[in-house]
Amino acid sequence: MIKFTDDELKVVKKIEQLKDEAGSHAPSFFTFKQKLPEIDIKVDACFLSNPYATDLFIEYFNKEILHTGNIRDLLQSYPSQNGVIAEILADFLKIDSKRIFIGNGAIEIIQAVIHNFTKEKIIITIPTFSSYYEYVKDGIEVVYYNLAKENDYNLDADQYITFVKQHRPDTIVLINPNNPNGGYTKIADVQRIIEELSFVKNIIIDESFIHFAYESESYQLVSLSHLVEQHPNLIVLKSMSKDFGIAGIRAGYGVMRKEYVDTLLKNGYLWNSNGLAEYFFRLYTRTDFAYKYDKVRINYIIETLEFIHELQQIPMIKVYPSMANFVLIELADGIQSTDFVSKLLISYGIYVRTCDDKIGLKGQYIRLASRSKEENDYIIKSLKDCVNTQMKLAIANETVH
Amino acid sequence: MIKFTDDELKVVKKIEQLKDEAGSHAPSFFTFKQKLPEIDIKVDACFLSNPYATDLFIEYFNKEILHTGNIRDLLQSYPSQNGVIAEILADFLKIDSKRIFIGNGAIEIIQAVIHNFTKEKIIITIPTFSSYYEYVKDGIEVVYYNLAKENDYNLDADQYITFVKQHRPDTIVLINPNNPNGGYTKIADVQRIIEELSFVKNIIIDESFIHFAYESESYQLVSLSHLVEQHPNLIVLKSMSKDFGIAGIRAGYGVMRKEYVDTLLKNGYLWNSNGLAEYFFRLYTRTDFAYKYDKVRINYIIETLEFIHELQQIPMIKVYPSMANFVLIELADGIQSTDFVSKLLISYGIYVRTCDDKIGLKGQYIRLASRSKEENDYIIKSLKDCVNTQMKLAIANETVH
Structure with a gap:
């Protein structure tokens, strides 16, 4: 004690x-x-x-926003609409802009997706980021999948697949690497999960910490967001707060089928980015910054x-x-x-x-x-x-x- | 031509x-x-x-955020939760913090309120800010109340009251002064509307432009937000973009009954302010700035x-x-x-x-x-x-x- x-x-x-x-x-x-x-x-x-x-962001921000006087425009002007920022990302990510949804932080995307697209039953892997179960609407069945302590809270893909097949939810959520333990599931395993569970309407993969994970000795970036085109039930979302060190800016994006982006934009989220976030997103896609x-x-x-x-x-x-x-x-x-x-x-x-x-x-x-x-x-x-x-x-x- | x-x-x-x-x-x-x-x-x-x-905001921002190095905290740290910022406003506005909902711009509040609390029929006064009708969910009946061109698109309170009584909606919306014409309805008239229409479940008054209106020769500020305590069906919301010249920051707030704030916070919006917005809200409530x-x-x-x-x-x-x-x-x-x-x-x-x-x-x-x-x-x-x-x-x- x-x-x-x-x-x-x-x-x-x-x-x-x-x-x-x-x-x-x-x-x-x-x-x-x-x-x-x-x-x-x-x-x-x-x-x-x-x-x-x-540090890197502040270096650019000082040079391009503060010292040029552009800070005034950034503070006083309405930022661009969701779809305009999505277009900026599209080229960089090589993903159709119509599949990209910009969020006021990943948390907004989590809420938007779960509220709008989970209709019956969700499987949440625990321990996890609490918003995933807190944002489930009344009337939706929540089934918890326990990561085993004996397996250091790592995901056992086969066991997970069996579990999901048994419970047949319309939504599943995996954070990769997971929060709060940092356990990483290899891309090949996640891909197998997606393929085996094609009956699940919404497979949410939260890649908010993916920039810290790697599978090669050169620490090359990994991501599943490009798979959304082949797997329309896949929803890959991502906070920019952690990897880019800019939690105060509130920036995130999700990649999902076009109809989902459409539905969300018809229900709000049109101007959910602030001036700093728009500047960040433009910077993020520039090769010098990247x-x-x-x-x-x-x-x-x-x-x-x-x-x-x-x-x-x-x-x-x-x-x-x-x-x-x-x-x-x-x-x-x-x-x-x-x-x-x-x-x-x-x-x-x-x-x-x-x-x-x-x-x-x-x-x-x-x-x-x-x-x-x-x-x-x-x-x-x-x-x-x-x-x-x-x-x-x-x-x-x-x-x- | x-x-x-x-x-x-x-x-x-x-x-x-x-x-x-x-x-x-x-x-x-x-x-x-x-x-x-x-x-x-x-x-x-x-x-x-x-x-x-x-100009005034930038003067403070330069002095307190840029020149002090606080910009780093503002960019990198998670801003406070909705309720914490509501508390800051509460003292200044002399309104119970539990009745205050902070928005990522007023537009978020408009969407949140209409999506969550309009269940059957809404009367929208036109011409108006288009989001008011765009955010109405499928299945909700929309009735338009036309501001008369002959009356310079000003609201005729008596005629409006009669119209609403006839149609018995659960939600009505007034922007005061109205957008896009700037027509102003005196506080006494709006108050009469509220009293006469006590059967309407949600009376939304959008005061995004109220800081430019006045009824006294000294241009004193007017507002109805303090009436929410007596009229639980009143929802007063406000953008800070126009009067404070900070559209890029995305800041707004709504005053409404406690149960509504509760419901909204249970459905997201927990971290919807960015670092700039939090700084602004804190500044807004300071007497030197005010x-x-x-x-x-x-x-x-x-x-x-x-x-x-x-x-x-x-x-x-x-x-x-x-x-x-x-x-x-x-x-x-x-x-x-x-x-x-x-x-x-x-x-x-x-x-x-x-x-x-x-x-x-x-x-x-x-x-x-x-x-x-x-x-x-x-x-x-x-x-x-x-x-x-x-x-x-x-x-x-x-x-x-």
């Missing part, structure tokens, strides 16, 4: 209250700053984003691999295999994840996400993001220190008894 | 094509710049926003009044009375609004909105926004020139015949 002083306990209470208010999600960095000014957050390791990509971005992407993957390797050496925690930019960590028996999170925040200024609200996890877990090299080093040092203190306390307690 | 050279006709075709692609809305400034680079837009008078408010904003608001109202007065002196056009930051202009017989729009764009670089797609208008109309003093002067000069040229052509034609 983690010990707190009385003063610390007051802060712990406040942290818990903030978490309660945020529901099944972590309170935002801004909310935290506003409501818990007494805490100095040194590292936001709750936050799943590539900081080097943020070239530089790929460098920071690969650099971040390599640093993340090192980070995970070092985490694995720390006692009292189990680090699950991950191909995302975060890891799921299971705490030793007797340590509550909420206590651990509070301790890291109060004593080290490290903000991590407790996973005690995630259905499908058996035990006490936290999710820890990979940040910059410097921040990762600080996290490793702090975690070691924290765990050592706990071990000493445990030994001291044993001596007393 | 307006004459074009062959070269101009090519551009006219392109303009018409862009308009077609944009559906019932004007193509955005960015779309125009991208697809019609041969045209140099000098004044975007399609664009309904207070340019002085944009004080400065009110000065630029009133200054803009006074300049707009002068602008409208000068427009009224120009022959061949009829300027309708307006309390918004734009005017509806009817063109003399024989002039097509699309031709007139093309002419203004090609010969003067002035981008205005044709209203030939607006249902409920009888005749040829354009909508012209009030911009900065300098731009307004340029618009007046150009319009006079354009009209003079047309008159000379008309006389020359008559002489020939």
Whole structure:
């Protein structure tokens, strides 16, 4: 058990209250700053984003928007309509623009798709990103498919196929790599799932973390979005917040059959991008940016691999295999994840996400993001220190008894 | 009829094509710049926003976000959840936060409200902002209430009340001041409408242009949002794009009964604000900003009044009375609004909105926004020139015949 002083306990209470208010999600960095000014957050390791990509975006933004005075147009003018931005992406992605739906963050696409196209039964693989089950409408049957702890919460494609065939839902959802554990299912396996489950009306593949995954030694990008043309039941969606480090901009897109894009646009979403998002989408498709971005992407993957390797050496925690930019960590028996999170925040200024609200996890877990090299080093040092203190306390307690 | 050279006709075709692609809305400034680079837009008078408010926002943004380095947090961090931003507004608006719903632009609120709460029949006052009828779901009966041309498209409250009582819809919509004509209905009249029509489940009042309207000589702000507490069927919504000159940011809010806010938040919209919008909302509620904003608001109202007065002196056009930051202009017989729009764009670089797609208008109309003093002067000069040229052509034609 983690010990707190009385003063610390007051802060712990406040942290818990903030978490309660945020529901099944972590309170935002801004909310935290506003409501818990007494805490100095040194590292936001709750936050799943590539900081080097943020640097790169800011470099372009400064050069092209701030220093040119274009910021005025960006702030004051109506951004382009959904379909216009889709056209910009189409050339770059080599996907028909009529199949592309632009979202105010991936979360909007998740909601739009599940609300509009799931009519009867959805299979949700757990643990997962909570919005997937929260946005299911009343009257829709939800069936959970449990990723097995014994298999490190990785997906067993064959078992999954059998399960889906048994339950015959109209919608299934896979996040690849999965959140909150980072487990990756190879493209060939996902492709097999799609082929075997052609009777499922909506196969949603969430590729929000796919830029951190790789199958080749050169870390080449992988994606299934080009398969939508052959498989009209496939819906590939993607947040840009994580890989491009721009969560504040709110940008995402989905690739799906034309009729679905049509239906959604007839029901709103016409002007759901802001000026920053439009600038980002235009930048994203430029070869000069794409070239530089790929460098920071690969650099971040390599640093993340090192980070995970070092985490694995720390006692009292189990680090699950991950191909995302975060890891799921299971705490030793007797340590509550909420206590651990509070301790890291109060004593080290490290903000991590407790996973005690995630259905499908058996035990006490936290999710820890990979940040910059410097921040990762600080996290490793702090975690070691924290765990050592706990071990000493445990030994001291044993001596007393 | 307006004459074009062959070269101009090519551009006219392109303009018409862009308009077609944009559906019932004007193509955005960015779309125009991208697809019609041969045209140099000098004044975007399609664009309904207070340019002085944009200046003011940029002044704060530069000081507090750019020069402090806070831009990084704004770009990379997840903004706060809907309810957190609602709390910030609550104190300022003196409205319970549980009644406030934050939108990614007012358009999102319009869609959310109409999709979720209109179950049977909606009365839409025309001419209006097209989204109000476009977002009505299949199966809902739409009844149009025509604003009378003879009454300058102003609302006659008594006649309206009688009409609604006859048709007994579950939803009615009023934009005040109305778009596209700027007609204003006094608060006392709207209040009477609300009281007389207490049987209507959803009374939507769109106050997106209310900051340009006034009832006192000191141009004091008016609004009905505080009435939501007494009238649970009232839904007051508002875009911040026009009065604050920040359409690129996408910010709006709606005030409505708690159960409605609850329902919407259970169906998405949790993270629909971007970092810029969150910064704006926080700024909006600060007394230092509010004080400065009110000065630029009133200054803009006074300049707009002068602008409208000068427009009224120009022959061949009829300027309708307006309390918004734009005017509806009817063109003399024989002039097509699309031709007139093309002419203004090609010969003067002035981008205005044709209203030939607006249902409920009888005749040829354009909508012209009030911009900065300098731009307004340029618009007046150009319009006079354009009209003079047309008159000379008309006389020359008559002489020939």
